[in-house]
Amino acid sequence: MSKHFTLAIKMVVVSVVFSAAFSACRKKDSTKVDNTTPTSSSVVSDEDSLKYLMYRIMQVTYVDGGRNKTTDLPTYFWYNQVPQLDPSSNTYVTADDLLSTMRTYSKNSAGTVLDRYSFLDRTGSLSSSLQNGLSETFNKVSATGNYGMEVSYASDGTKSYLYIVYADKNSPAGQKGLTRGDEIIAVNGDSNISYDGANGTNVSKVTNAIYYSSSVTLKVKKAITGAEVTYSLTSGSFTINPVLFDTVYTVNSQKVGYFVFYTFTNTYNTQGASTLTKSKLDGLFAKYKSAGITNLIVDLRYNQGGSVTTAEYLDSAIAPASAANKTMYYYQYNDKLTANLDGTGLDASVKFPNVTGGLNLNNVFFITGAHTASASELTLNNLKPYMSVKLVGDTTYGKPVGFITFNISKYDSTHTKQYLADLYAINFATENANHVGGYYTGIVPDQAANDYVNVPWGYRNDDENLDRIFNYITTGSFARTSANARVLTETTANQRAAIPSSIASPRFNGMVDYRIGKRIQ
Template sequence: MKQDFLRKGIPMIVVSLLCSSIFFSCKKDAQDDGNNNNNGGGGNTTAKTDEDSLKYLMYRLMQVTYADGGRNADAGLPTYYWYGQVPALDPFSSTYSTAENLLSTMMTFPEENGTRLDRYSFLDRTGSLANKLQNGVIEKTSGTTGSFGLEVTYALDQDNNTHLMVLYTDKNSPAGQQGVQRGWEITAINGDDNVAYDGESGANTTKVTNAVYSSASTTFTFKKTDNTTATLTLDAGSYNVNPILFDTVYNVGGKQVGYFAFYTFSSITNSDGGATATKQLLDQLFGKFKSAGIRELIVDLRYNTGGAVSTAQYLCNAIAPSSAQGKIMYYYTYNDKLTQNLAATGLPASISFGTTGGLQLDHVFFVTGNQTASASELTLNNLKPYMSVKLVGNTTYGKPVGFFSYTISTYDAAGTEKYLADLYAINFETKNAQQVGGYYTGIDPDETANDYVNIPWGNSSDENLSKIFSYIQTGNFRQAATEQRMASNPALRLNQPLSIPSGQFNGMVDYRK
């Protein structure tokens, strides 16, 4: 659909929106004749640069409508969940030098009881996130460096000295392929051993962040858990994501207990609708658990910042009892205008359980922390009405809202597309079958536990696992003597979450066609 609007004395600039992965495929022109109702804002409504185009289309998409190029605010369908709290703004104002500046301003307005609600919306100018989350592929392209597949943190020893530690590595990544393990300490980067923590914006912290997450090649000196050292050069590259960091089956007090650590909700279906490697891996994992006859399940989401809701739905179906089949899994809440037009948009009001996985579980335990966000929180919240769900660790991040993905592009007179950015602005909120949601400050654990980074995955001395094993055997989490013994161990390194900005996406995305 193409509409041409000319205003005398103003050059025609073709600005189009490609709506991908939501509702329907469409290409919308956003040229303006100067008479649009721009939600009450905007005087100069003709884009002059690609950045103007991006600001304009982002604003109209969020605040006016996705369906008709933003030409009719009254009859339109704004996509932003909190569009009603954002006042009229002029996207072409010199106040906003970039689209990110405009978006940041818009995000300041949604609040509840004085608390800012939108900590989440963002623009991705590389398009790499969609490839990673939906297709499960980290790809090195001309516009991106790829990734080492390495997550790091600072941790404290008994004397409160900081140590730069490896949280985890993806098995398929350059770091994983070179054998880098959770709990290794990084003692030097590119030969520089000045890597101690010096504050969120300190020179050392910035240096480390750039070297780990933004560099094409970095040489690391590691101190391994056996106190030997290794110097490895990692080259950022492309790889297929393996979201399962570790899995095993324990025998605890005569009961079979399944355990897996899961670091991202990469989608189970790709952009073509086919099964991804993530689905194949999860199928194999739950097949193993079912064959082992597990009666308890531990899902370690302590570093899982979210991803695709399709994978959350998969996990809920795989874990839930047969009695949940066909019942409500969770409800969606949209803004008022989308809610009034659900039939036209094709958006669901709710999602129900499908065929469940056949496990007969007494409990499911989730290991959580303040990086446990969004799709992770959705998964555990969905299961609470139907089975015994226990959380061990620390309070989750707090993100009961999610995104649809929109690709914003411009088109020249010949119809050639120029990609500008993918927009992730909050579009919906979720609540479980009992209408429980709204956990903007996080979900508290049933039992707190420390995260000692240099205890290997699956080791029974991990404080989270130790407490869960105690509960399985006795019905009681508490092990005071064990906690005291671990706290007095000078070799342990206590994780300081978010001491370094994570390289992982934080959120949940519904890649609904």
């Protein structure tokens, strides 16, 4: 199969290699394609090459043709709303500029731009992270990996505080013992870190230190003991453990499983071997099945998505036996891909397996928030046609669309391959078995609840989300009992709710289907 577009322009040869090439381009012969994309100048730089190839994949075709093969296969979900553009125009200094312009045309009937998501990954670290379960590198200058934690500002109504909202157990932060509810009181010896707005000097200082540095010193007040401890961290690579916390509660004589899941790393890596994600989930659901849980709580309040195959794993493990062999979700593509499903090898839908996980649940509760996105939303939406699904927390992010990645490389005049970027441009949308999707403004919870970030994982009396859920299991209503209301009222002064979007996380937000890449022969 030829995987390359070939352009002879000023002795520069550029090509594109797909990490997700479809079966339609499986052929032995190589056929050049007429360049139907408008060009106003010769492609002479890496950035020009990237602009041209990105535009062609999105708007013209992802294959280079061949005998009896269509070359009219644009991949962008909203390609037919984008006018003809000149990717080599000086109007677009970078490929990112061109992509930003293209995104602005993805409007619904009300004129709202829908594509908040498409982007270029120029390091390639995201693909490795999601597929192989390895940490991403946020600092593109010198750091390796990251600290493996997320932070947020919080408020008690009068004052702001900075908290660790979670830390991966395998990460540099987790290995040092940092965890949810630990208050950061100084960064690199500087205690002037109070919240001063999304674009404030303090927020920028904290953001750079936590996400874009190779080393940092944090003075922390521990969540449980109140002791002040100083930690010195060095960013590093680690194998992701997406399960931050898990336990089994007894509520009104019922066994209730609870776990916190922060990213959808693949269950199998690029070599086909099971990942730590799979082994952790296998063990978790085996424990819940053995315990005979009748209710399950899945905490996705900080889960921004990842691989759709992991969403399918969770849905299959949670769904009732009656869902077996039935539709889990439908794919939607642009009209040209849809008209060529057989030739492209794209799936129209995904079904539940022959046998589901074996749990017999009365309810599954999802704790959600503004960061709950894409694969997280897919997971809970897929289950709604088949069982009682309840959401508690805040409205989700709103991302019913996903990516199939394209790896773009350049071959120069010496035939040396040079990686340029991975393209993540929206290729598909999803709907559940009842054809419910399109939740671009997010999914509203059944019960609103505050996210008190100073409360450690699993503290059922202080976590409003858990309190509401336990009330529902006990009484059939999310309303607080008088006893629980009193407990929460007595501790209100110590409860500090997250300030939404107070710090911008560099973590990936989206869902990706990597399986198509594995179909390349």
